[in-house]
Amino acid sequence: xxxxxxxxxxxxxxxxxxxxxxxxxxxxxxxxxxxxxxxxxxxxxxxxxxxxxxxxxxxxxxxxxxxxxxxxxxxxxxxxxxxxxxxxxxxxxxxxxxxxxxxxxxxxxxxxxxxxxxxxxx
Amino acid sequence: xxxxxxxxxxxxxxxxxxxxxxxxxxxxxxxxxxxxxxxxxxxxxxxxxxxxxxxxxxxxxxxxxxxxxxxxxxxxxxxxx
Numbered sequence: 163x164x165x166x167x168x169x170x171x172x173x174x175x176x177x178x179x180x181x182x183x184x185x186x187x188x189x190x191x192x193x194x195x196x197x198x199x200x201x202x203x204x205x206x207x208x209x210x211x212x213x214x215x216x217x218x219x220x221x222x223x224x225x226x227x228x229x230x231x232x233x234x235x236x237x238x239x240x241x242x243x244x245x246x247x248x249x250x251x252x253x254x255x256x257x258x259x260x261x262x263x264x265x266x267x268x269x270x271x272x273x274x275x276x277x278x279x280x281x282x283x284x
Numbered sequence: 285x286x287x288x289x290x291x292x293x294x295x296x297x298x299x300x301x302x303x304x305x306x307x308x309x310x311x312x313x314x315x316x317x318x319x320x321x322x323x324x325x326x327x328x329x330x331x332x333x334x335x336x337x338x339x340x341x342x343x344x345x346x347x348x349x350x351x352x353x354x355x356x357x358x359x360x361x362x363x364x365x
Contacts, residue, residue, distance in 0.1 A: 189334040200350070208358065
């Protein structure tokens with residue numbers, strides 16, 4: 163059983179490493195200073211370990227609020243240490259809500275058109 | 285129509301699996317929106333690490349970012365997050 167867990171952890175680490183590599187590549191291009199492979203590996207490892215800390219904090223926050231599902235409110239709380247980060251995350255959250263509202267409106271619109279078409283047919 | 289290049293970042297599914305793997309209790313779950321926000325958070329974390337390391341390398345007049353540069357910025361990075 164623990165072998166499965168190790169395997170999935172390895173896969174997750176590899177996924178993290180991949181994205182970290184791409185982010186470093188982009189940053190290297192933007193700022194014209196590239197990263198050694200050792201640095202990318204160290205960053206990936208750090209991101210992986212930081213995710214553990216984040217996860218434990220998120221779990222504690224949601225539990226404190228007597229919820230079993232971690233919500234965006236918990237994430238906002240996680241970003242409290244830096245004002246800039248906090249504002250950034252709040253804005254992203256607003257963007258997400260707006261996208262969802264827009265999507266709902268679009269679907270409701272489609273449904274209304276379909277309903278009026280059916281009405282006129284009856 | 286020119287395709288807009290998708291921004292590099294963590295995938296929602298990866299983030300979801302990653303964070304879930306660290307939860308202590310089985311019943312703890314992550315909402316979809318929370319996963320998306322956390323993907324942003326992790327992206328910012330890595331970008332900060334990258335940019336700060338690059339600035340450190342620049343300060344030391346090095347062409348490439350090496351492990352020493354990363355190690356120097358790491359403590360403050362962790363404190364800031």
